[in-house]
Amino acid sequence: MNNIMHPLLQLQQLTLGYSQGSSFKKIIQNFSLDLQKGEIGSLLGSSGCGKTTVLRAISGFEPVYEGHIYLENHLLAEKGRMVPPEERQIGMMFQDYALFPHLTIEKNIAFGLHKLSKVAAKKITDEMLELIGLQQSAKAYPHELSGGQQQRVALARAIAPSPKLLLLDEPFSNLDVDTREKLALDVRAILKEKQLSAILVTHNQIEAFVFSDKIGIISQGQLLQWASAQEIINSPASSAVKDYIRQDVITAYQKMV
């Protein structure tokens, strides 16, 4: 089956928002994008523009008021219909690691594998430990690792159950600048090695540019452009996009490619 004809994720004409008493506050409007299998996307925008709301609708924690969400052509959400989060096969990784402090690193990674046999879970856990380069820390506890190492464990735990899509909500933002850029590149390499599709939410332009195949620029609940970094630099969809992307980000990106 042709991936181009059937994107992994389709967001079609979404309206998202929150009920406030008897009224409805629209946060996201007319929001559409396609993510292909194996593609890494970012949603980039200033605080409060609605990035997390989109991620929460994809993961199944917020309802859709208009439009449709499809994953591998299966309808996940439309008005009045929500496939529960645990049935979506979508992995998640957040900024606050959310590791279990009383469990060792290997037990944290194996947490989502409880339906598998012990042998099968151990095989995947070992593979994940190798993927993130922390085999030596299997028996350690989270507090014994650095912030960057803890985020690697959070990544391993999120991808161990082989989700169809990984959602990352500002996963690098608690880390210092050097660590975050290196980790963003390491995580990208790991996702590419596993051919995993992902969407990152960030307000950090450099992070979005180095991490993603496609960048979605959101302003005031609207998707201004969904395109590769190079397309956004060469052909910004509007003056708002052109004004939004900082020159130092373009310079840094062009040095890297």
Ligand SMILES: Nc1ncnc2c1ncn2[C@@H]1O[C@H](COP(=O)(O)OP(=O)(O)OP(=O)(O)O)[C@@H](O)[C@H]1O
């Ligand atoms: N449960 C809620 N009820 C009402 N309004 C909400 C709720 N959650 C978020 N909002 C509002 O929706 C808007 C978008 O929030 P969202 O968290 O999606 O933005 P964001 O772009 O991810 O911001 P940030 O980068 O600061 O995390 C904000 O104005 C926020 O106040």
